[in-house]
Every structure is written in structure tokens, then in C-alpha cells.
Amino acid sequence: MSTLVKKQRDFHKLSKTWNVLFNLFAGIFAFLCVFPFIFVVIISFTDEGVLARDGYSLFPAKWSLSAYRYVFESGDMLLRSYGVTILVTLLGTLLSLLFISFYAYAISRKSFRYRNFFAFFAFFTMLFNGGLVPTYIIVTQFLGLKDTIWALVMPLAVNAFYIMILRTFYSTSVPDALIESGKIDGAGEFRIFLTLVLPLSLPGLATIALFSTLGYWNDWFNALLYIDDPNLVPLQSMLMRIETSMQFIMQNSTNSSLSLEALRSMPQDTSRMAMVVLATGPIIFAYPFFQRYFIQGLTVGAVKE
Template sequence: MAGVIRRNKDFHQVGTGWNVVLNLIAGIFAFLCVFPFLFVVIISLTDEKTLATDGYRILPAQWSLEAYRYVFQSGDMLLRSYGVTIFVTLVGTVISLIMISLYAYAISRNSFRYRRFFSVFAIVTMLFNGGMIPTYMVVSQLMGLKNTVWALILPLAMNAFYIMILRTFYSTSVPEAVIESARIDGAGDFYIFLRIVLPLSLPGLATIGLFSTLGYWNDWFNALLYIDVPNLVPLQSMLMRIESSIAFIQQNSQNSSLSLTALQSIPQDTSRMAMVVLATLPIIFAYPFFQRYFVQGLTVGAVKE
């Protein structure tokens, strides 16, 4: 009996030691993942002259907010761009979730007669694309969305890959017996979907919602194609235009003394890092709201006991 107790004690000590080692490895890995962004924040708060003389350092000799002052010189335009991006992200994510969840639920049910047709239809769009010019003609001329906020929302609302993920989640996580019992009780399709399927599908919906949120927040290409009105320029597109202005001054600095003077007054490297911080920070704060269901949603289709 004493030998069994001793072996259990030794096993417990070994297990505790491995837990410490594994937690240490996980902590180091997490730090390595977070450190690049922290370093970007440090660079954005570094004085431009100090950065030019000392290079990149974790603890710079002189701190400065000049990069953020330069970016915020646009004033109301930057705040307006933030507002446009937030509106597009929120409305676009809601519309995307509604359309994708309804489409995926329909093709996940074996009772749907045209299930195979619409599944193949979605998969084909993943493999073939009409091209940039036809897409531009449809959005700007046929639908008349040019220089409207809907040109930033509707082209990204549907995604075939997200449909396939959510369809798999419905098929594996929503028991068919529950749906059949609800039908026997007289429930309709929309009642079943809203009251039974959606509450059971929160992990999958949170995963798709996070992907859609990231897609809308980081989108700048649609604004480049369809937006010419300054009031509708989103954040990513505006930061890209600021970066283009800096690059233009750099290229023409040798041809004009005025450009050279302007170039010397611009915090070039630190302003780029400040743009990265301004574009990334809000979405970092949004991630914890999805984290509760995100890991569970990523295990869609996993083997279950």
C-alpha cells in the first residue's frame, strides 16, 4: 500500500513538473506572438531623429508623439474615416452573418430538394471568378453603387468558404432529431432556425463573424475602386493615401528644396508604425468578444466521442 502511495506521489510530482514546463513554453510562445506588435508600438512612440541615429531599440533614448500628431493632422477626416469603417464593419458583419447563416442552413438539411445544386453553386464561386472588370461593371454600373457606402459592404457580404464552414457546423453540431421533433410539434422552418438552430450555433457564428469583421475592417481595395468622395473613404484607404503622400515626397525630394524641407519635417518610419497601431488597435479590442466561442468554432468537423 505504501509503495502504491509513493508511486502516485512520484507520478504527481512528474506531472506537476511537466505542467510547469509546458506552461513556460506556452508563455514564451505567446510572448513571441505579441512582441512584434508591442515593438511596433514602441517604434511609433520613438523620436524620428533618435530612430535614425540609434536604430530600432526596445528602450529608445527619446520618446515622442510626433508620429501621431502628424497622422492626426487630418483632423476631422481621420475621425470621419474611423466612423465610415466602424459603420461598414458593423453593418457588413450583420448582413454577412444573416445571408451566410441562412444559405448554409438550407444546404445543410437533407430535406432540402436543391441542396446539391446550391452547394455546387457556392463551391464553383470559390474556384472561378468573373474578374476585376466585370465585377467593377456590375457594382458601379449595373447596381449603381459607386460612391455609396454599399459599395464597401455588399461585395464582401457573401463568402463561399464561410458558407462551407457554417454548413459543416450545422451538419455536425445540430442534431437532426431535435429539428424533426420540433417539426412534429408544429414548428415552422424559420421558428426552428431562430429558436433552435441559432442558439446551438453560436461558436460557428462567432467564428464567421470574426472573419467577416476582419475582412471589412482591413478592406481598402473596394474603396480604391468605387469611392471617389472624401466623406466615404474608410480608415485603411485613408492611411494608405497618407503613406502614398509620404512616398511621393520622398521620390521628389531631390528635385525641389521645398520637398526636401517637407521631407525632413515628416516622421517617416514612426508615422508608418503609428498607422499600423491606429489600424490594428480597435480590432484587437474587439477580439475578446469573439474569443469565448472562437476556439470551439475552429474545431468544426472534429471527431467527437
């Protein structure tokens, strides 16, 4: 019997050679995932003239900060756009977690009488919507949110797909025995959710928080529709406006008052890469914090028998 158990343990144990090969494969795959962003960072620090002459290179002949200098020439507007984006992302993510977690928990409970109706109500919005014009009229005229922070927050606050994901997580990961034990102890629905369900839901909530954060951080379309105040323009929309202005100058260089030398020195390609770095850098550094909660939430909570 002991020999059989030992053979089973040896079968599930990788040899040193296979362990090295799998680690090497994982390392190469991780490098291929990270390499494009590293290459974009290198290009953003490359001199525009060297880039036009030699093309893209991992080791450019001349480094330059002209691309970032050109982007930051907008002065306080870029920093203000960063502040608006950070505020919208934090506020929107918190509201999304609040609305989606409550909604998904309600339709995941079999004791809720109208769970099928509200589940279908959320699912129906994934198939059909009112269209752009009715949405614009509701946001600007009916709700009066034009040129406010809430015009950037509320349209993305509730996502039916995220509701379905979290509902499935509640149904499969939160045992009914845990909720029944809370009811036996005299706890209400709200207290059961906060003290019993919420600690078990950290992996699902962290996933939804990451999705919502990415959605708010990368959103520029709502700003294009609802924001005319330059003090409320988010980062993505501001970078798009800088890019549009630069393209307009280059396409109309013959009618421009700028000199030919100034037009040639304009960091057209490198500034695009600098914008990518400025737009994606903060969210890349924020991802490890969500990853920590993925791992931590897996071991929280248990049902005692």
C-alpha cells in the same frame, strides 16, 4: 479494480514539473506572438532622428508623438474614415451572418430537395469568377453603387468558403433529432432555426463573424475601385493615401517648396508604425468579445433522450 482506476487517473494527471514546463512554454509562445505588435508600438513612439541614428530599439533614447501628430494632421478626415470603417464593418458583418447562416443551413438539411445544386453553386464561385472588369461594371453601372456605403458592404457580404465552413458545422453539430422534435411541436422552419438551431450555432457564427469583421476592417481595395467621395473613404484607404502622399514628397524633395530641415523631420518610418497601430489596435481589442462567445456557445443546447 479500484487500483486500476487510480492508476489510470494518475496516468492522465500531469506532474508538477511537467505542468510548470508546459505553462512556461505556453507563456513564451504567447509572448512571441504579442511581441511584434508591442515592438511596433514602441517604434511608433520613437523620435525619428533617434531612429535614424540608433536604429530600432526596445528602449529608445528619446520618445516622441510626432508620428501620431503627423497622421492626425489630416484633421477630421481621419476620424471620418474611422466612422466609415466602423459603420461598414458592423453593417457588413451583420449582413454576412444573415446571408451565410441562412444559405448554409438550407444546404445542410437533407430534406432540402435542391441542396446539392445550391452547394455546387456556392462551391463553383470558389473556383471561377467573372473577373475584375465585369465585377466593376455590375457594381457601378448595373447596380449603381459607386460612391455609396453599399459598394464597400455588398462585394464582401457573401463568401462561399464561409458557407462551406458553416454548412459543415450545421451538419455535424446540429442533430436531426432536435429539428424533428421542433417539427413535432408544430414549429416552422424559421422558428426552428431561431429557437433551436441558432443557440447551438454560436461557436460557428462567432467564427464567421470574426472572419467577416477582419475582412471588412482591413478592406481597402473596394474603396480604391468604387469610392471617389472623400467623405466615404474608409480607414485603410485613408492611411494608404497618407503613406502615398508622404512617399511622393520624399521622392520629389528637390522640387518641393518644403525646406530641407522640414523634410528631415518628417516622421517617415515612425509614421508607418503609427498607421499600423491605428489600423490594428481596435480590432485587437475586439477579439476577446468573440472569444467569449466561442466558449459560451459550446455549452448551449442539448438533445433530450
